[in-house]
Amino acid sequence: MSTTEHSAAGSEEAPAVNFPALTDVVTPFAVRCAATLRLADLIGAGSRDAAALAESAGADPAALARLLDHLCVAGLFAADGDSYRVTAAGAVLREDHPAGLRATLDLETFVGRSDSSCANLLHSVRTGEPGYQKTFGAPLWTDTVAHPELVTGFEHLHEMFGAWSEPTVTGGFDWASAKQVVDVGCGHGAVLRRLLLAFGHLRATLVDLPEIVARAEQSLGEAGLGDRVSGAPGSYFDPLPEGADTYLLSLIVHQEPHERAVALLRRCADAAGSHGTVLVMQAPVTPANRFAMTALDLRMLVTVGGRERTVDQYRDLFAEAGLRIAGQYAGGSESPVDPVLFACVAN
Ligand SMILES: C[S@@+](CC[C@H](N)C(=O)[O-])C[C@H]1O[C@@H](n2cnc3c(N)ncnc32)[C@H](O)[C@@H]1O
Numbered sequence: 001m002s003t004t005e006h007s008a009a010g011s012e013e014a015p016a017v018n019f020p021a022l023t024d025v026v027t028p029f030a031v032r033c034a035a036t037l038r039l040a041d042l043i044g045a046g047s048r049d050a051a052a053l054a055e056s057a058g059a060d061p062a063a064l065a066r067l068l069d070h071l072c073v074a075g076l077f078a079a080d081g082d083s084y085r086v087t088a089a090g091a092v093l094r095e096d097h098p099a100g101l102r103a104t105l106d107l108e109t110f111v112g113r114s115d116s117s118c119a120n121l122l123h124s125v126r127t128g129e130p131g132y133q134k135t136f137g138a139p140l141w142t143d144t145v146a147h148p149e150l151v152t153g154f155e156h157l158h159e160m161f162g163a164w165s166e167p168t169v170t171g172g173f174d175w176a177s178a179k180q181v182v183d184v185g186c187g188h189g190a191v192l193r194r195l196l197l198a199f200g201h202l203r204a205t206l207v208d209l210p211e212i213v214a215r216a217e218q219s220l221g222e223a224g225l226g227d228r229v230s231g232a233p234g235s236y237f238d239p240l241p242e243g244a245d246t247y248l249l250s251l252i253v254h255q256e257p258h259e260r261a262v263a264l265l266r267r268c269a270d271a272a273g274s275h276g277t278v279l280v281m282q283a284p285v286t287p288a289n290r291f292a293m294t295a296l297d298l299r300m301l302v303t304v305g306g307r308e309r310t311v312d313q314y315r316d317l318f319a320e321a322g323l324r325i326a327g328q329y330a331g332g333s334e335s336p337v338d339p340v341l342f343a344c345v346a347n
Helices: 003-013 019-023 026-036 039-044 050-057 061-073 101-105 110-127 132-136 140-146 148-170 190-198 210-222 258-272 294-304 311-320
Strands: 077-080 083-086 180-184 203-207 229-231 246-250 277-282 323-330 340-346
Touching (some): 026 061, 050 061, 101 110, 132 140, 132 294, 140 148, 148 190, 148 277, 148 340, 180 258, 190 203, 190 246, 203 210, 258 340, 311 323, 311 340
Parallel strands (some): 180 203, 180 246, 203 229, 246 277
Antiparallel strands (some): 277 340, 323 340
16 A cells, blocks of 8 residues: 555544543533533623622532633633633523523433433443443433423423424324324323324323323323323333224334343234234434434433434344334435334234
């Protein structure tokens, strides 16, 4: 290989990397502390020095001053003597900023606790097990239902995903012929609400952990859909309500590792029998989005032990559970991470 060839190949394999930025662990957590303590809003409301800010935020004044100084280095705050102000860049940490970032950086929310569990990524990579339990002492869903304040953040996230997946879930599949859908792992009903509003004849059964089914019943009741849904609280690893024509798993299969995903799909296949359809909504990994999906894939690993999969990997999973893909519907978005609805029937 000539020198020119060697350096061309080398530069292709090794794009320029800003190593200090890539490996700094203090600043990302410092920014999250500022978001959690709502420092940008407190400064905006008139608290300027570390003592006043510490009093309002419930923090140690000396430690808070050290955090603020570091965030001045990061460019989010600036100091005039002992008085701090929010820079133009730091304004993004305000609650009312249109980017809506503050809540997603708050370490005491559903997303924030997921972020913190990344500190145990090494454990996950070594064992294939989630790091969340090692960080917080309980698996993610057990921890979430034990902290009602976390449920709100998780619902906010699912409203975003519900809007994203709506064209895929409501378009394509022949919902006009369906009568009863069992929403397996329904969350608070962000997807189901859209489905029931689009198809006025549909009725639904809600399967999720008891606390979450209660929330779904409340939220669907508030949307005027209470008389079309009934709750069946419990684990989706237990036998599911039989006799429905459709079983929907929206963003469920990717949160389970192989054996558990097969077990869950078998429960759906058993309940759907020879006449029902099992609908799986996921964004598959494709050659085009392979590298756009890696961060989400690692997050699934560290939070719940799940994984993102290619269409072939989903097909194999379905086959192990006695199902085959009979139809496949995409929402047709421009995004490389496009959700797909797999309609599966008994093999
Ligand atoms: C990612 S959310 C998806 C919610 C909803 N399907 C959606 O797309 O908006 C995953 C849901 O699975 C539920 N879940 C997790 N483990 C479960 C289990 N063993 N049995 C029933 N539901 C479970 C969680 O409580 C949560 O509501």
